Amino acid sequence: MILSLAAVETFIGQFHILQDINLEVPEGGVTVILGRNGAGKTTTLRTIMGLTPPSRGSITYRGKSIKGLPPYAIARKGIGFIPEDQGIFTDLTVEENLLLSTRKKDDETKSRWHMVMDIFPDLKEKLKQKSGGLSGGQKQMLAIARTLLNDNQLLLIDEPSKGLAPIVVARLADVIRELKKHTTVVLVEQNFALALAVGERYIIIDDGSTVKSGVMSELGKNKELQRRYLGITAPSHGGKVV
Amino acid sequence: MDTFVNLTLNGLATGMMIFLVASGLSLIFGLMGVLNFAHGSIFMAGAYSGVWAYSKTQSFTLALLAGMAVGIVVGYLAELTTVRRVYGKPVAQVLITTGLMLVLNEVLKAVFGPNIIAVSVPPLLAGSWDLGGIIIVKYRIFTIIVGLVVAVAGHFILTRTRIGMIVRAGVQNQEMVQVLAINIRRTFSLVFVSGAALAALGGIMMAPALGAVNPNMGLENQMLAFIVVVIGGMGSFVGSALGGILVGLAGAYTAWVFPEASLAVNVILMAIVLLLKPNGLFGMGGGRNA
Amino acid sequence: MPDVSLPTRMHKIRGLLSLPRSSRTVPILLLLILVAVPLITPSRSMLNLLTEIFIMGIFAMSYDILLGYTGIVSFGHALFFGTGAYMTGLIFARTGPKLGYLFLAIGGGILLVTVMALIIGYLSLRLKDVYYAMITLAFAELFFIIAEKWRSVTNGADGFSFNVPAVLQDRVVYYYVSLVLLALIVVFLRRFIESPTGKVLQAIRENEKRAEFLGYDVLKFKLISNVIAGVVASFAGVAWALQQRFVSTGVMTVDKTIDALLMTTIGGTGTLYGALLGSGITGMAKNWLSELAKVHPIFERWYIIFGLLYIGIVLFFPGGILGTLMRIRSTKNKPSVTISAGD
DSSP states (O other): OOEEEEEEEEEETTEEEEEEEEEEEOSSSEEEEEOOTTSSHHHHHHHHHTSSOOSEEEEEETTEEOTTOOHHHHHHTTEEEEOTTTTOOTTSBHHHHHHHHOOOOSHHHHHHHHHHHHHOHHHHHTTTSBGGGSOHHHHHHHHHHHHHTTTOSEEEEEOTTTTOOHHHHHHHHHHHHHHTTTSEEEEEOSOHHHHHHHOSEEEEEETTEEEEEEEHHHHHHOHHHIIIIIOOOSOOGGGGTO | OHHHHHHHHHHHHHHHHHHHHHHHHIIIIIITOOOOTTHHHHHHHHHHHHHHHHHHHOOHHHHHHHHHHHHHHHHHHHHHHTGGGGTTOHHHHHHHHHHHHHHHHHHHHHHHOSSOEEOOOOGGGOSEEEETTEEEEHHHHHHHHHHHHHHHHHHHHHHHSHHHHHHHHHHHOHHHHHHTTOOHHHHHHHHHHHHHHHHHHHHHHHHHHHTEEOTTHHHHHHHHHHHHHHHHOTTOHHHHHHHHHHHHHHHHHHHHHOGGGHHHHHHHHHHHHHHHOTTOSSOOSOSBOO | OHHHHHHHHHHHHHHHHSOOTHHHHHHHHHHHHHHHHHHHOOOHHHHHHHHHHHHHHHHHHHHHHHHTTTOOOOSOTHHHHHHHHHHHHHHHHHSOSOHHHHHHHHHHHHHHHHHHHHHHHHHHTTBOHHHHHHHHHHHHHHHHHHHHHOHHHHOGGGOEEOOOOHHHHSHHHHHHHHHHHHHHHHHHHHHHHHSHHHHHHHHHHHOHHHHHHTTOOHHHHHHHHHHHHHHHHHHHHHHHHHHHSEEOGGGGSHHHHHHHHHHHHHHOTTSSHHHHHHHHHHHHHHHHHHHHHHHOGGGGGTHHHHHHHHHHHHHHOTTHHHHHHHHHHHHHHHHHHHHHHHO
16 A cells, blocks of 8 residues: 555644545555535545544554654645645746756656656746646646656555546546556546546545445446435536546 | 925835835735734834944944844744744734734843943944035935845745745744644744844944934834735735835925924824725735625 | 433633633723712822823833734834824914814824824834834934924923813813723724734744744734824823923833833733733832832832843743733633643
């Protein structure tokens, strides 16, 4: 297992947001965290990253505890995080956003830079522009590009499809498939069609606790489970998009 | 015409001087969002220790170095012991740094005495040139040069270096900087200490211009610095420089027309800017209550 | 068993919700002691010191409305104190020591302070809270400079003295006058903070965003707080001028504001009584340390000790002396509460 959480509890202020999170993420592929709005999906990612530290439970990354470490130390271990709002520094140029993410100046970083430029040609054209001027989809691509610049082995992505047009979501699905070649991905996603298209495994969080996990293709068939925890009543209309 | 040129030169020099005092505050307050009420005390610590070093060595260069060294040490200790504990808590920051101000001011009085100490301009920079009615005071030119160097160097560091990039990114989203594996606390410590060094530099530069150092100079100049940062806009180093020049020029012209009002003009200028553009003239939008 | 315990439990809950009885007995007991002081000690200097503590206590309480109940730090509070003091001084110096003029001074002070508090508040309270600190400082300095420069009226830092109505000249009488004023203002401010407006202010202090979402006009409430604090501070200024029979620019200095800040923080913010306690401690300590300064000049730098004490309190005991005492007492009481909940 690359990442394991056991009996994790997190408070935000006086609110007991995460009550009992248990999850195992194997090496490789995409694990999708599903659940209703407010179930605690985002807080789970932020807790792993050390942004909202847990009060109880254990978090281990490659067998070593990362609980209580500051976010930058967790990031240095090779865990990348893309928040829901993408966390782009809009006052900085596209290039500066990318440069901030590079940690070394070696050949490997150079080759990664070229790789990123190949995957995202439209970013290459806008390197010198303020990133605040990018479209929503481009911002999401920039956020993903940032994480590809160093040897992240685990990537936490929070709702990347939010607010994106269907055509951009299709492109996003391609990019996530590309990501799989480089890193393990944990994805929080409300767009069930996208989750189904890119995910291998799923974990469902409800009311701050993990309630179910398994293989994605089985969840796709289990309408009862979808209705109960995800509030999906009809087959998702977005199925064709990806 | 001569009068106008003279006034403008005076105003520019004063403006640059104010910018020197404000530059440190611009870094600490404008970029980190920490309102450092001990800024004036660090400024004063620089001024007093610079004056002391000058009286011992007769070297203005050594005085500048000594003052800045004291600023760095005081800034480092302040950050390490107290300021670091209150990042992200604006009210606690104001309260803590006020305490630092009280302690520092009293320590300075205990070390250097509570009285006014006269300071003379170093011989090399003393005197003036008379160009057909236009009087150019050498120390003023020196001030303008030092101010320009600081402004250009600061702008360069903020826009062209990795540390500058981190600082600018941190202004926008501290959390995300950490997520990119950067220890922002360490960057903030560095910024705080740099701000303290600049405050101290402002103090030593100001001392010969005023002709004396006194225990009240800290708060007066801190206020002026704050006004300049507000006018210039949060998070803009260049804005602070332009704000400084604006305040300097406004002060110089008013002093000519109506001397009694020259002190009030700064506060009025600030009030007008706050009414019309609460984020300052060149700000990035950090000021308004979000 | 459940039907027996239900009424007692209800009773206990009600007991927990209402204020502890001691919150009223202590102040009343203290008031009685203070009433008795002039009967016990004939010491003029003691009465003067206590009078000073009462007046600075009023000033500190007005500061607590801002710091403790609204969560904003002012560095210009002395402006309002000074306005009250100058109003009193100038009116008595230019007219005569008649009691009627006192009401003119109070009324004029209220009017002027309200206008100033609204203007300064409007400029600064729309911005982040830290701006308030510096903008209030800037305005206080502006008026301080005006007072310094306008020597024909104020005589600057040298100040001027004046006569007050004969009845107020007696130290014992004035002691009682200031004690009554203090008691009235305690009652008034307690009513204010327990009023709906006061509750909204505290909600803003706790979470400004949430208060805004609930539909409260945050700026309006902060302005109200600014005006109330300013007016009460001007009362303290009036009382101060009457006691000193002398006004100089000293009443407008930042040091005055910082005194209030120290008193409130050391005593305990957000409690009103903490500000009074702070005034008492600071007043006594100042008196004592200035005596010591005659022994060794190092005690002239007593602000170092106060500054360090203050930093320690802000860092480690944010509730100040009173807040910390109250917390200790409530944790001491906790075991008995859990036991009663368990049975």
